[in-house]
Amino acid sequence: NAGVTQTPKFQVLKTGQSMTLQCAQDMNHNSMYWYRQDPGMGLRLIYYSASEGTTDKGEVPNGYNVSRLNKREFSLRLESAAPSQTSVYFCASSMTGSTGELFFGEGSRLTVL
Amino acid sequence: AQSVSQHNHHVILSEAASLELGCNYSYGGTVNLFWYVQYPGQHLQLLLKYFSGDPLVKGIKGFEAEFIKSKFSFNLRKPSVQWSDTAEYFCAVMDTGRRALTFGSGTRLQVQP
Numbered sequence: 001n002a003g004v005t006q007t008p009k010f011q012v013l014k015t016g017q018s019m020t021l022q023c024a025q026d027m028n029h030n031s032m033y034w035y036r037q038d039p040g041m042g043l044r045l046i047y048y049s050a051s052e053g054t055t056d057k058g059e060v061p062n063g064y065n066v067s068r069l070n071k072r073e074f075s076l077r078l079e080s081a082a083p084s085q086t087s088v089y090f091c092a093s094s095m096t097g098s099t100g101e102l103f104f105g106e107g108s109r110l111t112v113l
Numbered sequence: 114a115q116s117v118s119q120h121n122h123h124v125i126l127s128e129a130a131s132l133e134l135g136c137n138y139s140y141g142g143t144v145n146l147f148w149y150v151q152y153p154g155q156h157l158q159l160l161l162k163y164f165s166g167d168p169l170v171k172g173i174k175g176f177e178a179e180f181i182k183s184k185f186s187f188n189l190r191k192p193s194v195q196w197s198d199t200a201e202y203f204c205a206v207m208d209t210g211r212r213a214l215t216f217g218s219g220t221r222l223q224v225q226p
Contacts, residue, residue, distance in 0.1 A: 004156075033213055040122070042203060042218040043157075050212055058213060090156065101147075102214060104156040 002026055006091050006105035013081045013112045021076040021108050023091030031094045032074035033058075033102065034066060036087040043090065049074055081112045115140040115206045117217035125223045126194050134189040134220050136204030145207035146187040147214065148178055152200045160202070163187065174198070196226045 035043040045058030092102040120135040161172025168180040
């Protein structure tokens with residue numbers, strides 16, 4: 001049982017380049033999330049999807065877009081990367097949004113030069 | 114929106130010492146509270162959770178937390194830490210509006226053998 005799988009694990013971009021972080025879960029969960037983790041700031045919610053077909057903004061959505069491709073997959077896209085987006089990105093899923101028990105992927109470390 | 118404060122950013126303890134990590138949240142209504150742990154190089158995993166009932170909740174690996182509603186606190190405790198408890202600990206509260214978790218900034222625990 002793989003749980004939550006994120007790709008790529010590491011990526012270096014130049015300012016202005018675009019990229020997509022992929023996330024897939026095999027637990028038949030309804031809700032999926034993208035967080036970013038920065039030193040001293042904990043995890044901040046970028047976007048979330050309460051169920052297939054819906055997406056909503058979190059605390060820090062600027063500069064990002066998401067797609068809930070199907071129940072399993074939830075991708076995060078940076079259209080024009082900026083150094084401020086250097087961070088570790090975590091995808092997570094939960095059976096429903098109300099329980100709060102999230103299952104996290106291993107993270108994707110992104111550096112924007 | 115809810116906010117979560119973790120007072121200790123970096124804690125260094127010797128093995129067998131007792132641990133208490135502080136967590137305060139801002140929301141005054143019904144809350145669901147969580148502690149997550151991130152071991153070095155690993156993804157976040159749930160340590161324990163409080164929804165209702167007994168305010169003293171027990172989690173994995175001998176951790177416990179006490180919910181004190183009057184103080185808006187949910188402090189994490191362990192009577193005797195081990196070297197393997199070295200990790201970063203995050204307190205989180207369920208944002209009932211977004212149905213997603215709001216995390217604190219984290220506490221890095223270093224246990225010296």
